[in-house]
Amino acid sequence: MLAQDLLRHFERILHADPLIDEVGFLHPTQFRSLGCGQDGDSDSSPQAPEFQYEYFWCREHKLAISSEILPELYRAARDAYYNSRNDSSQAAQLMSHTKALLILCPDMLTAWNSRKMVLSEKYDLAKLMDELQLCVLILSYSPKNESTWSHRRWVLKQVAEQHQDMAELVEKESVLVKELAERSKMNYRAWRHRCWLIPYMTRKQVLDELKKSTKWSELHVADNCCFHYRRSLLLALLDSRLENGEDSLTWESETYQLWKDELRWDEILIRRYKGRESLWNHRRFLSQWWIQKFLALEDTCPSTTSQVDLFITQEIGLLSECLNDHADEFEESRVQAELSALYILWISKQVPVVKRKLEERLHFVSMGRLKDVLVRACRPEKLRPWMNLLGLADQSQ
Amino acid sequence: MKITALLVLKPSTSGAGSSSSGCGSGPEAVVLANATDVSHFGYFQRSAAREFIVFVARTVAQRTQPGQRQSVQHEEYKVHSHNRNGICAVAFMDDHYPVRSAFSLLNKVLDEYQKDFGDSWKSATADGTQQWPFLTDALTKFQDPAEADKLMKIQRDLDETKIILHKTIESVLARGERLDSLVEKSSDLSAASQVTLSLLCLVNDRFDFIQV
16 A cells, blocks of 8 residues: 555656656665755645655755665556556556656566557657656666667657658757766767767758767767767768759768868877777778778879878878887877777778788888788787788788 | 866875774875866765765875875776875876876876965865865866876976876775775765765666666
8 A cells, every 4th residue: 555655656746847857766874865855846745745755855856766665666656557558548547657667667668668559649749758858867867778768769750750850859869968978988879879860960960960079079089989970970971962952062072071181180089099999990980981982082083093092101100100109107009009000900901902002001111011010019919819810820821 | 088076185194094094093184175076977976976086085195105196996987196295186087088197187286286375285284165266177177188288298397206006996005904994984975975885886877676
């Protein structure tokens, strides 16, 4: 009986303040230290004040639940949900119970699906927006919860079917992901969500997103997720179709310039933050497309070779700089040397046409062959797998 | 990359590192200035985080000898401390902030502190409660290590004392000292925070236990 009262009270709080944006499950000791009571929402307190102060705390749209009642509360929510699930006349009840249940246990896919069923019956933008708010609430304490992200995508899809203009919504999603990424590092799921939104963006928006995520990447060079997002944006630019009144030539040169800037920017970061794998991964991607897409574009033009040569000279220059950097106590230089050697190796494998040029250039600056570079830069225990994997060991024997 | 806190402390001189732990609290460092940003913590974890930062800063500063530079790894954080002639600057950063930039920042903080307050710190016996605007600004400005890099270029000729790296906070403690007994004794941590901290370590950002 008590458990059901708790649940009723919990649902009442959620109903009374639809703007709750953060929830915390607190140990009773910490809960007591919060000090009691709700200051604004007095409408719900007369009914069950004893729960109010003992187990729930809600202020400034932040909700705390004492962890000692969680098992009971969860069981009550689950039972209430099962009882109302098959009765279609109780849609409002069902929504209320699933909301309570999902806040306690966001991986309960059945409950998410029940919500989807109710929501699909009739398109209601306001209800769908409430749904987004519920997702925010859950993500506030469980930012990597895939079920929640997946539900969020479903909701956005419903909205996109009815609305042509997604610009504003996409913008809001971007802000949300950025905020969550601040709080939870390497949150692949959050960034994946942002990548998922790219098809809903206009070309202008894609460019804006690129610009806006620059600073974030600079401050989080260890987090590959944001670089992955940038790669997705850049690819979207390559794929995007011309809209009316756009000139393909200016567009191409714009993308060309963008790529060039990205390469230069990445190089600056590589010099600033030594030994960061994500930066070198980003470079692999950029270089591969750069050679294949942009430098090959000018196939007919006689200067093609010199363009590729120029690029290779530059990259070998970077390699030699990394290899010759003096060692330090933090191991950064050693890692940097290894990553740079692997980068060159990767390019030679991925874009076989430039392999010969690379070797020539290495020879020219008297760094020997690719194999020698590897021997010099890689840790002995890593060397064998690399050589084997890349088939270099065979050639050298 | 993220700087969570910058502090200036005065380690107590009566037997730094207190080898005679065991009973009673040993000498503790005095906090002269503190700038902390806990906005990236969950709302309900912020006060515990704030208390914890002061506690760790005191513990590490007290165990950093004059002239010494140390970096302590604590979970995904690095605590850097630099004691220059008895005054100690401590920074809380995430793992990825370049170590060298971190120490040039600490150097800068100590320079500025002595410029602004002279030697008044020598007589300090209680924690300072006033905000020091420079430190608050520095916390924002130097979130970007590129800014700290600029400092490094100016300070290039400065001392190159070797930085001692510790893999855990326990390895900073003197022989016979234990972290949990320090936690228990500390007046910086409320009972609630101690619980939150142990919970945080256990559950981190997942709350799987609810499904049980």
